[in-house]
Amino acid sequence: MPPAKKRARTYDPTKIRKAVLAQFGNVREAVRTLTPEQLAGPTRLGAWTVRELVAHIGMAVTAVHRSLDRAEPAKQDAVLLDWAFATAANSAAIDDFTRRIAEQHTDLVAYLADIEESFGRLLDEHPGSRLLETNVGALPLADYVVTRTVELVVHTDDLNAAVPGLEVPYDRQALAACTRLLADALAAKAPGGSTEVRIPPYAVVQCIEGPRHTRGTPPSVVESDPLTWIRLATGRVTWADAVQDAQVSASGERADLSGLLPLMR
Known part of the structure; x- marks a missing residue:
């Protein structure tokens, strides 16, 4: 008899929302303390500076905004785990977009505060079942928000590595x-x-x-x-x-x- 197929893990949308907002808030508070010299410093992400890394963290959350601006797909054709294997394909476009965002937003604290407010509002306005067009295919909003915990935790670690002593904390639910x-x-x-x-x-x-x-x-x-x-x-x-x-x-x-x-x- 073949082994039973493993059931996909599920996530509590309310906890995930709180986790994303908590981790994003941790980053925003840390960015508030950065000096111009620190923002101009290098990171372990190729040629990106700390400023560009922070811009990318904001951009990772506004991916939800951009997806909600597009028409809703007719049906779901991807699952949550597909996302983990599709990120490398868009690296060149992500790099270009990140640099433009960093140039456009000189006040990074205000930029992040605006994202934090609009992200929460969008999640209030749209059900978790709302399908989004993403780089991997059509996914429910609730699933796509789970992927934002990966973006935030990974890049929080990048930020901590780039700025010794910054020590941005990790929200427990986001890390989990x-x-x-x-x-x-x-x-x-x-x-x-x-x-x-x-x-x-x-x-x-x-x-x-x-x-x-x-x-x-x-x-x-x-x-x-x-x-x-x-x-x-x-x-x-x-x-x-x-x-x-x-x-x-x-x-x-x-x-x-x-x-x-x-x-x-």
């Missing part, structure tokens, strides 16, 4: 949703039950074809903290470096995930 979506993306990319990936306290998934287990310790186990996992999944840290620096533990013959990472670029 980001961790879970990326863990589920790994399980979708390499389905199976021979390896268990543990990211306490937020996620446990099984992946990679091979011997399955039904009880006790699985044959292969990988474990990391949430931020290390997110950095691995998005290419901020390599598998080899994370293992060498003891940021991830891996045991068993199918515990090497280097060939599957990063999931997003």
Whole structure:
């Protein structure tokens, strides 16, 4: 008898909305403290400055605004996990748009405050079932908002890395949703039950074809903290470096995930 198909994870729209607004608010408050010199500083994202990174964080949230401005698709033709594998295709357009936004908005704090207000208002005006035209296909608004937790958490980490001592906090619900979506993306990319990936306290998934287990310790186990996992999944840290620096533990013959990472670029 074939194994039962895994049920897709669901997210509470109310909690996700609060998480996105909370994390965006954390970024906005941190940007308020940045000096012109800090805004002009480099980031780990190629040639982007901190100013351009902040502009991109705002742009990631206004993706919802732009999608709602377009006509509603006739039917849903994508699922939430599809989004994780489609981001690299638009990298050139994203880079160009980000630079233009950074040039247009000299007052980044006001820019972010306007986005925060309009985002909340749009979510009040539209049901979560409203379909959006996105870069991956037609998705419900509620699902697309989940992807914004990934954008916000990943780029908050980029911002913290770019400005030593800034220490923008991570909203717990945003960090949890980001961790879970990326863990589920790994399980979708390499389905199976021979390896268990543990990211306490937020996620446990099984992946990679091979011997399955039904009880006790699985044959292969990988474990990391949430931020290390997110950095691995998005290419901020390599598998080899994370293992060498003891940021991830891996045991068993199918515990090497280097060939599957990063999931997003």
